[in-house]
Amino acid sequence: MKPIAIELRKGVHWVGVKDWGRRMFDGLIPLPHGTSYNAYLVQGEKTALVDTVNPGFEGELLAKIGAITDPATLDYVIMNHAEPDHAGAIPIVLAASPQARLVLTAKGADMAARYYQVPRERMQVVTDADMLDLGGKTLRFVDAPFLHWPETMFTYLAEDKILFPCDFFGSHTAAGVYDDEVADLPVRAQMYFGEIMMPFHKAGERALKKLTDLPIELIAPSHGPLWRHPERILDLYRKWTAGETLPKAVVAYVSMWGSTERLVRIVAETLLGEGIRVAVHDLAQVDVGDLAGDLVDGRALVLGAPTVLGGLHPAALNAANLIRALKPPLKYAAVLSSHGWAGGAVRQAQEILAPTGIELIGALGVHGRATEEEENAARSLAEELANRIKGER
Ligand SMILES: Cc1cc2nc3c(=O)[nH]c(=O)nc-3n(C[C@H](O)[C@H](O)[C@H](O)COP(=O)(O)O)c2cc1C
Structure with missing residues (x-):
């Protein structure tokens, strides 16, 4: 099977995996429509991989990267979140790309060491103030703790105005690439918010405030379709994080x-x-x-x-x-x-x-x-x- 990487913008590809057949998540949440593990390749003069995939799909991820560039030549792997469905392939990706550095928050560094035995010398800790210049593509970082683990952050690609928020704005469905292709996506996103983000709605409100100054043209989360109409999900998240209720x-x-x-x-x-x-x-x-x-x-x-x-x-x-x-x-x-x-x-x-x-x-x-x-x-x-x-x- 020819690996398919989807071009989102020039030099930006989706290299994730669709897990059509998965039916249970966290031993708790049924997945009637499967899910996806979205990973993204950003290429300037240097190359960064934003998030990875669930264990078991490492080969598919490397093959998709290989459809665009040699996976041995990655310069950076961005770990927005340490949970295995996004970070589980990190050991294999780092082994395949010996000079790549793992970019993460300070709390993420502790988790990467504990969960994935990543040596500290391969890590590059970032905060809100940091930028990563890939040469023609600039990544910025937004510290977003507890969305939904303590180490979480968002990555922002300045030139293309793309936000990679990992689980925030996500949804469990393997269907579609973009939001307008999946009719019930707002419902799926609401379920996902309820399952994963609702306990941290205050952290969500704080993160949304941080995003107000960033022009966003595409939201590329780690599960489910990408929001090429970002206001759709931003509007919903403003309501949900604020705890707006219906007569229901x-x-x-x-x-x-x-x-x-x-x-x-x-x-x-x-x-x-x-x-x-x-x-x-x-x-x-x-x-x-x-x-x-x-x-x-x-x-x-x-x-x-x-x-x-x-x-x-x-x-x-x-x-x-x-x-x-x-x-x-x-x-x-x-x-x-x-x-x-x-x-x-x-x-x-x-x-x-x-x-x-x-x-x-x-x-x-x-x-x-x-x-x-x-x-x-x-x-x-x-x-x-x-x-x-x-x-x-
Ligand atoms: C396995 C089982 C355990 C029960 N334990 C209690 C109990 O500890 N105390 C009690 O008052 N009733 C107990 N009941 C009785 C039920 O609460 C009662 O039948 C009730 O009307 C059932 O309501 P339902 O028709 O909505 O199921 C038990 C019933 C069953 C089947």
Whole structure:
């Protein structure tokens, strides 16, 4: 197979890999559309490789570089992020290109030593103030810690106004090269933001501020299509990092015998009737990416779960802990539950949500199936929640 490198600008090529068949990421996130590991070759008088690829694809990366230039002649390898899906091929690339130096942040240097045993003498530590003159192509660096590891940075190619932000602005899909070629890309990008960047939204806001002075014509992230309409994703990221929410409830529930589900349906229907957007996720078969995507702009959470062994059903326990860890901008919550004897799910849900700052509007626990009175209580709770979501008391 002839290796294909895609020319983005004169002297700038995509040399990444499409992993069409990958179906799971981080042992947590389903990948229904696969993903890509984007790496970029920038050629002035000197040559730099921006990021590498997931282990197992080193040969494909070197072949693509080889379609443009001899991989043994790289001068620099830029490590924007140390995670193995971008940095995993570094040992093989450095071995293939003996004079290449690895360009990274100070924290990146520690990680490259630890994860990839890169000798310090091959590293070149950079900060915001630094530039790398390739001769006709100039790389600048933007320190962007915790997007999404401590060592992360962006690389900016001044002449072509291309930003290489690694995972920031990324999306998990192997489809397409550019943003306008993938119809559901904003949805994919929102899921990715929810899964990976949302816990670090404050760091994201700071990074966006740093970018305001940089003219950007192309955003070339490390996963998913490139944004040749950068304002599309910049606009979305401004909203998402600021925690802007919609009049929307994320309903996450699990039910073994239908009693909790009955309450969930009543609440979801009532919310819909009140003009609230409702995104329902059955936690027994949820795609974590779908849930995380909905949490990015949801204003309220409805958590529904029966008691199992004195606490939340395990699927709901897992989801509640994940929701707390992802730090979504949710403002309000309601808990719905059914139990068989002593209960415990509602108490555990309250304990998990208490430190989040999400205001618990109400919790309804019923013994077995809800009575008519309890169903009316569920309706009232939903109306109260709708009012709060709409900003009415
Ligand atoms: C495996 C299992 C464990 C349970 N553990 C408890 C428990 O510790 N305390 C309790 O009050 N009910 C317990 N129950 C009863 C359920 O909470 C009860 O049947 C509830 O109505 C189920 O709600 P659902 O119809 O939404 O699944 C348990 C049920 C099952 C199947």
